[in-house]
Amino acid sequence: MEISMTGALLRRSLRRKLNGWVTLSVIGAFLALLPSLYIFFGLFQKQNENWQHIQEYMLLDYALQSLWLVLGTGACTIIVGVTLAWLVAAYDFPLRRFFSFAFVLPLAIPPYIAAYTYGSMLSYTGSIQTTLRETFGLTLDQRYFDIMSMKGAIFIFTLFLFPYVYLITKTFLEKQSAVFIENARLLGKNQAHIFFRIVLPMSQAAIVGGASLVAFEVLNDFGVTKHFGIQSFTAAIFKTWFGMYDVESAIRLSAWLMTLIIGIFIVERLVRKRKKYSSPTNRSTPLTRRKLRGIPMFAAVIFGLVIVTFSFVIPVGQLIVWATWTYGEVLNETFWKLLSNTLFISCISITILMLLAVTVANVIRFSRGSIFAVALTRLISMGYSIPGAVLSIGVMAVVMSVDKELGSFYSWLGLGANKLVLSMSLFMLTFAYIIRFLAVGFNAVEAGFEKTGNRYSEAARMLGMSMTRTFFKVDLPLIKGAVFTGFILVFMEIVKELPLTLLLRPYNFETLATKAYQYASDEQIHQAAIPSLCIIAVGIVSVIFYHWLGERQAK
Structure with a gap:
């Protein structure tokens, strides 16, 4: 009782002395929210002629194309991801440990790079058709190789995005489903009955989460849809912005796309809320894997090899040859x-981002469960669910407004009242990166804080150490692994990000992602190989x- 009262008093004391940390966290959350507010306010602006034309003749097509992409990719990734997760989690067969890792590797390949690679390989002059003609004397109908379509885009997205479903479902099955599955096995239920009547209903929340x-990744994509000629919302935003030079209509399209995303987010939350399963025991026992033999064993190995070959070996191998x-x-x-x-841009962005992520996570852990903590977490995580093209519109509007407000200051400096200083610099791109990927760094740091707990910090505070000194002397050494994990994950996201970089980079500033896109747009697919391989x-x-890291934490 005394310990709990002491902890409560200490937490109240910490909250009073966290003014600087709280202020910085609130500012960060407000900045993360600001671009979204600009986009929504765009719905109430006066409509121009371009928007009236888009609304009457094109908006429905954009919505349907995006919806078909999301539904088709979602269904296919669920089928592939859940099947692979069930195989790896519930069965033991040759190469299982290899597949457990190899099924995650497609996440290393951005879908737009895969689209360029497969599109070139399957073209009339590509390696596949050329080999068939020159080696085997076969000239087949072009319809069999036409990947530049909606079906081809779904194929690409499925091969390189299914690991999201696979990882989340596999983790759930390994850690939370053992009791139910083992009980069903003891009752004599066959594997088909267990999978369809127990595993699928029980894993529904995890599957929908993946x-x-x-869906967010598909709606964020620009490279695949642009290369395949699909009129998705993101491609339409680019076309409206750069083709018509109509920022107002681009903002309206972004607002409609955000509405679609909010709908997906609400559905996902409702499913997770309604589908909850609790274990009859407090003990977390691992799922016992059954050994496959005979035809099922060969089928599992072949299926795994086919997936790994098409989703990683073929595209990487072809890029190496082109390189x-x-x-x-x-x-x-x-x-x-x-x-x-x-x-340069990655390191600058990650440094600022991780400082903010650590600050926010440190504040939230002492306010966990409060409305303030929940709201702050939601605001910080918002940017990752917003497509890059949409976020870029909002960021541009915010930064240009700041430039406009600073016009008199620029004039005083002799730059001119209408000078766009921030809008034409790396500041705008860095700002967008921070908002977009702050959730990635924050989640990694928050996981580190949850693992270490508050007992060491509370002990240091009771000994008279300040909050800042406690963080650097006690907390940071304990969570440095989590901070490094966040750094690595954010670095990967920034390096492969295309829409944000393409829209907000300064003039004549190229990155690996934009250069690979430029080569592909100029029909120089072979030259795009080396930048793509670096990514x-x-x-x-x-x-x-x-x-x-996951294997280490599991031990």
């Missing part, structure tokens, strides 16, 4: 400048580190 991440053809042309002074730009290499290192 599928919602897939051997073009390295002499691409590896020049311009490429090293490109690499330098990518590392994939960063992703592979991040995936390996993430897998190693």
Whole structure:
């Protein structure tokens, strides 16, 4: 009783002395919310002629194309991801440990790079058709190789986004489903009955959570839809902004897309809220894997090899071959400048982002359960669910408004009253990166704080140490692994981010992602191989580190 009262008094004391930390956290949350507010306010602006034309003739098509992409990809990723998660979690067969890691590797390949690669491979002059003609004398109907379509986009998204569903479902099955599945096995239920009557209903919340991440990634994409000629919302925003030079209509399209995203988010929350299962025992026992033999064993191995081959081996192998053809042309002074730009903007953004993530997570852990903590968490996490094209519109509007307000100051400096200083600099791109990926860094740091708890901090505070000194002397050494994890994950996201970088980068500032896109747009697919492989290499290192950390924590 005395300990709990002491803890409560200490938490109240901490809240009174956390003024600087709380202020910075609130400012960060407000800045994360600001671009979204600008977009929603755009709905109430006066409609121009372009918007009236878009609304009458094009808006419904944009909505339907985006909806078909989300539904098709969502259904396919659920089928592939859940099946693989069930195989790896519930059965033991040759190469199972390899597959457990290899099924995560497609996350290292951005879908737009995969789209360029497969699109070129399957074209009439690509490696596949050329081999068929020259080696086997076969000239097949082009319809069999037409990937530049809605079906092709769903194929690409499925192959390279299914790990979201696979990871979340596999984690759930391994840690929370053992009691139910083991009881069903003891009752003599066959594997089909267990999968369809127990595993699927019980895993519904996890499956929907993974599928919602897939939906957000599909709606965020620009490279695949642009390359395949699909009129999605994101492609329409680019077209309206750069083709019509109509920012107002682009803001309205962004608002409609955000409405669709909010709808997906609400559905996902409702499903998770209604589908909850509690274990009859407090003990968390691992799921016992059954050994596969005979035909089922061969089927599992072949299925796994097919998925790994198409989602990782083929695209990476083809890019390596192309790189051997073009390295002499691409590896020049311009490429090293490109690499330098990518590392520079990434490191600057990650440093600021992780400082803010650590600050917010430190504040929230002492207010956990309160309305303030819940609201702060939601605001900080908002940016990751907003597509890059939408966020870029909001960020641009915010930064240009700041430039406008600072016009008199710019004039005093001799720059001119209408000078766009912040809008034409790396500040705008860095600001967008921080809002977009703050949730990634925050989640990693929050997990570190949850693992260490508050007992050491409370002890240090009771000994008279200040909050800031306690953080640097006690908390930071304990969560440095979590901070490093957040750094790695955010670095991977920034390096492969295309829509934000493409829209908000300063003039003549290129990164690996924008250069790969530029090569592909100019029909120089082979030259795009080396920038693409650099992006994939960063992703592979991040995936390996993430897998190693998960294995270490599981022990």
